[in-house]
Amino acid sequence: MGNFIFGCRFLVFVFSTWTTVSSGDIFSPEAKQFATDIDRRINENVNPCDDFYEYSCFNPTPVNSTRIVVGSEIRQTILNRLKTGKKPGDGEAVNKYYDLYKQCSTVQTDENFNQTILDYVHDFDKLFEGVGKIDASQLAKITAYLLVHHGFSLITTLGKSKPVHKRFSNFRSILSIEAPKSLSQDVLYFFDPTRADKFKDILRSHYAFINSTVDKKYLNKLASDMYNLEFAIAHVVPAPRDVKNVQTMTVSEAMKTFPTVDWRTVVTLLASYSGVDLLDGTKLDDYPLVFENSNTTKLILEIIAKTPQELLKNYFKTRIVGVFVSCEALTTTTLPLIKQHLYIIDLYPTAADRANFKRFATKIADNIITNVRKMLEEITWIKNDKQTYAGFTDKMNKLTKIIGYPDGLDDQAHLDRLHSDFALSANETMTSMYLKCFKFLAKSILDDRVIIHLDMTSVNAYYNPNSNIIGIPIAMLQLISPNDIPAAIYGNVGTTIGHEIIHGFDVYGAQFDGDGDINPWMSQAGQASFDSMVQCVVNEYNEFNATDAKNNTFKVNGAQTAGENVADNGGIRAAYNAFLSDPEWDKPFPRTPKLKDTTNEQLFFLAFNRFWCIPPFDASLASHFLHSPSKVRVLGTLRNFEPFRKAFNCPANSQYAPEKHCDVYTPSEGSTSNAQSMTSNVAAFTLLSFFMILFVL
Ligand SMILES: [Zn+2]
Structure with missing residues (x-):
């Protein structure tokens, strides 16, 4: 679809106002669109040497970056594609993608759906039973449980890495402990003054779902506390990258360095929940972990240690509820390679x-x-x-x-092989379906089939x-x-x-x-x-x-x-x-009115800033x-x-x-x-x- 970003009305405008170019035919539609778009961004009242950003981005209000416009379109394309369903010639893995979406949509309409989510969420309470304050073993259990069963990261995201010290060079790929992405960090990146409020609204409604009789005043306070917790995490993730903070250490060393988490339990449970043989013959205590940003890990653990147990529990449960809101998200997150595959072959069949x-x-x-x-x-x-x-x-x-x-993302047979161990039966319950999805995703990551942030x-x-x-x-x-x-x-x-x-x-x-x-x-x-x-x-x-x-x-x-x-x-x-x-x-x-005397060198810089109107x-x-x-x-x-x-x-x-x-x-x-x-x-x-x-x- 090339640069097809802006609507036809701009083209009409351009055709009717060009004066210096004889025929529209000598220019490609892309060249015309580019010129039109640059033209509409230029604010001739500003001197480019004084404020180039303003000169080429605001006219008189900001024109969104091409990156933002195209990003939103792609997101929509992916969602639309999911809804169109199977096509003749689709492979097995692609069919699994549609089946998952369909089954998810079906269970969401089930009359027991809400109750099942509640059971699923309250299941989490068991992890807190019998302990007054969260200890190292419990924090480890919660971390592993959340990661594999709910796809929710607390202390770490799931990933594989390579060791940074030579003494671990016989390990090809080891567990990476990377700080989680926090919600507010992303949400606030593109500034919207209402986003903090929207986020609190979501937290409120999700918690109210868990506890429908909750007192309103308590709910507001809780939403605020949860938001502050999330925000505190956002402030330490990611701290500026520094190789000094990348540390590889064995499980037993990690137990000493970060003693508030029982890393033996984390590794053991991750392997057991996901079904991946992480240790591969290594003794548990000798298994290496890469802390991608040990400083951030330390700061997050400090935040967790200071947070009351009740708040932590409510926060986890509230975030888990959020997982159930969207079948699109469940499908594209569980099977990201298929999402990418369809996007590629739709663009270039x-x-x-x-x-x-x-x-x-x-x-x-x-x-x-x-x-x-x-x-x-x-x-x-x-x-x-x-x-x-x-x-x-x-x-x-x-x-x-x-x-x-x-390579391979456009190859159905290759994708079929990568997804051969993902299978939904015809009558999954909501719980079994979600569990299969998250376990499969965890396994895909730990098996190096998926690098989650490479989309x-x-x-x-x-x-x-x-x-x-x-x-x-x-x-x-x-x-x-x-x-x-x-x-x-x-x-x-x-x-x-x-x-x-x-x-x-x-x-x-x-x-x-x-x-x-x-x-x-x-x-x-x-x-x-x-x-x-x-x-x-x-x-x-x-x-x-x-x-x-x-x-x-x-x-x-x-x-x-x-x-x-x-x-x-x-x-x-x-x-x-x-x-x-x-x-x-x-x-x-195309020589649009404002580009009458523009040089190609100037256009290069106008194209550059077109991208940065953020x-x-x-x-x-x-x-x-x-x-x-x-x-x-x-x-x-x-x-x-x-x-x-x-x-x-x-x-x-x-x-x-x-x-x-x-x-x-x-x-x-x-x-x-x-x-x-x-x-x-x-x-x-x-x-x-x-x-x-x-x-x-
Ligand atoms: Zn960069």
Whole structure:
């Protein structure tokens, strides 16, 4: 569907107002749409050198980021697809997906549905029986029980990882203890002043479902307490990433480091509930756990220790009720690979279509990878330093890319095999069906069949330093099409791809080598040059102020956001170089009224910001986001990038062209800087109810 984002009325407007272009036929529909969209965003009363963000995003009110628009459309497409049901030729696994949705919808209409949920939820009370205060063993039982039976994460999400210490190198893949995603963290990322209230409403109604005779005053207080608990967790998840916080330790070591949880019980119960042989012959005490962010684990455990048992119990039960609200969520969460499969084959029904898409997307990605390599090879402290250069080259050579989707996601036979152990009988009860779903999901994760946060239907992109892999999902790639002009392709998705690759060379990612091991690969001198480049960015961003939608201003935390800022700054340069290396970079485009004198270089930056018209997040949460607010991302990235000031002919020392700025991965001749990307958190504009289950594992 390419860039088909905006409605026809805009096209009508454009056709009727173009004056300088002879025939509409010479431009592709995508090029016309792009020009129309850029045109409607431009606010000519603002000088781009003073406030480019405002100039190209607000006219007069913000026009939503293409990413948000496309993300919502995709979510809707997935839900619609679920409702259309089976098609001839669907494989077994696909049929299971529809059957699950159908059975779920059926049990939801059952007259005993509510009572069954209540039984299911009250079953949880047994875990609390006979103990005055939650002890280590009980916390372990609750953690494992919630994870496998309800898909709800408390202390940890379920995942597999690789050990970070050589002494564990004989373990290929071990249990990863990663802090859970909290509800409010996602919900508040895209600011909406009513979201906190909506969230409390949900908590209230779910608790009222458990206890219908609850006193209203008590209910309000409880909803507030539960919200505060959730919010407290949101504030410590995720703390800024730091390899010092990644720790691999044996179960017996974990018992000493985090003694408020009985880790022996956690591992034993996870294996037993899910049916996965986690230990694989290892002695329980010797089995290694990776704490992906041990600092966060510590903080969450402190919050839990301080929370009254009654509140914790009510909070868990209330969240469990949330799991039952949506059959769409249950189906897509249990069988995420099928959700992605259907999205892919609906977009590109034939193998030839898919091959064409992959060819196009891979060409763009390869062009950017090539330009990242060229750009970094020109950095003095890399090219002139044997050790640093060798480490850099090794990382680039071993970079793995997933463009569009991983192999096998379009292959029904492969999916059938992966789902052969998921089977619903014709007459599942609600309880048996939910249990099968969650157990299957837990098993899929522990068997490495599913990486839950790698969703190819998300308008997002990823870099994983632990495996040195970049992933550019097919959904993100729907923002571009072969029929777009290059400025639209490289300014938008191109800068994102650049950003993700530079994550391998940012403050966090640079600490991992080409094999994904935490292993310093720069020489001392190289490290010192890198540190001073980063320090400039930290200081620079520390000076930026941001304003949220409630008009609260706050200071950007340069150190906390340094990784993302470096990736933004490095990514745009690679994408821009790739753009200029495209033989068609200066391709003609529709001359809408506001684009009469626009150059292709300028269009690249307009395409870049088109992506960042995102409402600011809540100031109160700023302390825990790794990304700068979007307005600051645009400002910081462009003011450090000389081609921007050249493109717009910005006078020296205008806001977007200060003489004093940082050169991030800027080859010594000339200047430059970088771009941006996107990471996590983007799925956040989905329905609240969807979140209730998203976190689940
Ligand atoms: Zn990023």
